[in-house]
Amino acid sequence: MFSFTPAVRTLLLVNVLVYFLTSSVREEVIDQFALHSLLSQQFNIIQLITHMFMHGNFSHLFSNMLGLLVFGPLLEKTWGASRFLTFYLLTGLGAAALYLAVNYYETAGLVQAFETYRANPTNGEFIGFINGYASSIYDNIEPFIQKFDADPENPAYIEGGRKILTAYVATQVNTPMVGASGAIFGVLMAFGLLFPNTQLFLLFPPIPIKAKYLVGAYALWEIYTGVYRAQADGVAHFAHIGGMLFAYIIIKVWESQRKTFY
Structure with missing residues (x-):
């Protein structure tokens, strides 16, 4: 059964609410809050936050919120709601930073x-x-x-x-970037680091796998597709990589600040 911890529940509600609100407004309005390239005249600093709560379509929203619901609650129970929200936002910002840097290049x-x-x-x-x-x-x-x-x-x-x-x-x-994927990949990385031997059951293929192997496979795949991807695939792979990278850094910093991390 899924566990609706307070911060996870709030993030779910905000993302779903924003999705349905933005689905009924003009594209020009959405462009104001989606994350644009640093070279675009439409770039605004506020987009670093707002893009994390927007999604391109329902399947995009569903996959991200499913990841949050599966991996987020245990992290929140371990850290508490405040630290979990801090982590979520920081990894989302880190994902955006790497995406913007690569996009600029x-x-x-x-x-x-x-x-x-x-x-x-x-x-x-x-x-x-x-x-x-x-x-x-x-x-x-x-x-x-x-x-x-x-x-x-x-x-x-x-x-x-x-x-x-x-x-x-x-x-x-x-063309802007939207979605919580960077933060969700950060949550996935954190789960793999803190609970590496937790058995997860995949749907495709239907086999069990330890969290550390799933995270490693995701990381390698994102790096590969980020470097060799087709330009038309429409996926911000470096945002995913950025979320995982910043999650690793944050956890190692937090871990170094206390003798007992979890």
Whole structure:
């Protein structure tokens, strides 16, 4: 049976309430509170907190809240509600920080390459940008590329290429990140560190596994997919990694401050 401890119950209620509230408002309103890139004009410091309580769809909300409900209560009983909430928010912030840092590194290169292209929007520069930074849209615009290749001096095609890449870069810079996943992965890491030999029963495949092995597998998978992921998978893998990393750091710091941690 699930245990609804006070802090876990509060987080569940807030996340569910925010989901249903935001599902009935305009996208422009949601954009104000979702986490944007540091390079986006829509970035606001308050988004570091607000994005943690927003979700893109019901399955996103359900999976995160299920993780909180499964792993959170035992941590809260161990630490108390106040420390658990502190941990939850800190790992969420840490996840956002790593996500923003990696996003800035990736997006800054994209923006710089786009500025170089805009200074000389030729067919060659257009194809070079697509191959280097936008291969995920190649198939969708292949007919245009063929026409541009056949008539590279045509002003209409040059302008068309500029519009395509302008829209693509704007999407990359301004697409926000939402969700409690960073904090949830922090909770998962904490559970694996504090209760490493607890047996968990997976649904797929239906086998038992110790918490430490599940956490390790998740960490390795997120690192792999974060480095080698497809650009179009739509998952903030480095936010997950950030949540786990900051959870590890926080627990080790707390552990060093007392002789008996749990």
